[in-house]
Amino acid sequence: MITVLRAGPLTTVQDLGRPGWAHLGVPRSGALDVPALRRANRLVGNPDGAAGLETTLMGCRLRFEQPATVAVTGATAAVTLDRLAVHAPVLPVPAGGVLEIGRATAGVRSYLAVAGGIAVEPVLGSRSTDTLAGVGPAKLADGMTLPVGSSTGRAGPPDEDAPAPAAELVLGVRRGPRDDWYDVAGLFEQAYTVSPVSNRVGARLAGAPLTRRIEGELPSEGVVLGAVQVPADGQPIVFLADHPTTGGYPIVGVVGDVTPLAQARPGTTVRFRDLD
């Protein structure tokens, strides 16, 4: 069992999400930086789908009531065990050990995997906290306890290296399905910055507003991960894991890989590359 001593502003349990329920209005959710969660899981011998913790900018502090093996990946942050700096990605934690993930100095979200996984009750096949729809476990709060599953696998090296956080992101976009509603060429001609109001639902971008070509209301339709939605103010939102399942604003393109946005700090420059 883990006791949460400092939850941080938004620390949630995340696995690979709950796809397959969008037609009932249930978002996919899941880790925003899936490769980072996967690396952490592999380092402690968990299957890729095991649940870990996702922190946001300020980390968290946890006490492990039983001995555990943990790994921390994702955003660059100082990790301490009983106040001593830890440099290895994988470490054994003794019973009563206090692990702290500090403030992120590069990137946004750190991932903590513990051998055996965070064993909260799955909801619709997933242990992910969904911040939009409120499905799954509650976000971490000070004093809360988290169960840990029994470890079965053998720890191994991760099969991929973590990408270095980038000062400027270039995101490949395929146009459609509603690129006719805006002068979409404008999307590729300017630089945007990541807005501080970004969250697990979407990365909000600030830049020169796109020019609308079709007026009126778009009837609600299905939404995908990575969708570039343009609301009335002309400022794009790139949908992340907790995105709504249907929506009524035009989607002018779809970002192929949203992972870099999971670690993009407010103010990061984003450019879109036209893949068509």
Place this chain on the structure above:
Amino acid sequence: MRLRRVGTGALLLECEDAERAEAWRAELWRRREAGELSAAEIVPGATTVLLDGVAPGTARLLAGWTPDPAATAAAGPLVEIPTVFDGEDLPDVAEHWAVPVGEAVRRLADTEFTVAFCGFAPGFAYLRGLPPEWAVPRLAAPRPRVPAGAVGLASGFAGIYPTASPGGWRLVGRTGSVLFDVRREPPALLAPGTRVRLVVR
């Protein structure tokens, strides 16, 4: 029907109207059940169906299919929702329709609705079936809190709030029915294609 590409792994079927979108939704669910279509998500919208997580070549496959609207009409299960018609906006709705309140209630209770699509919140179903001329505008400013079970109208749709949330629909009544329960199979009481009657109680 027109196909629009959505990124690399999804397709949007744009249909002529809600009836044909409903027919396509039913056809695609049936084809997936029969193993003829692979798609991680089949998500109906007001006049569209999104296929997410599809294999390359799916667009060609779809071009050879035609849904049969007759086969899907009235095919969904019927769910009755016991409803107390005492919503705060019921007098406004009646005024908008230029009928007495009792007649507005009769119209709502006489309508057989169909779940066109879900969204906004888990288990929130957009119920179609009211004639277009009875469409009512949303509130100019949404209420900060609408209680769970509130039955409302907005544009041409009726809907029931599964949980308490902010909302701009015009409230006409309330129900004690549980719209979404993760322990139930399926968790949503009103899945797409379900026929719905609001029964006066």
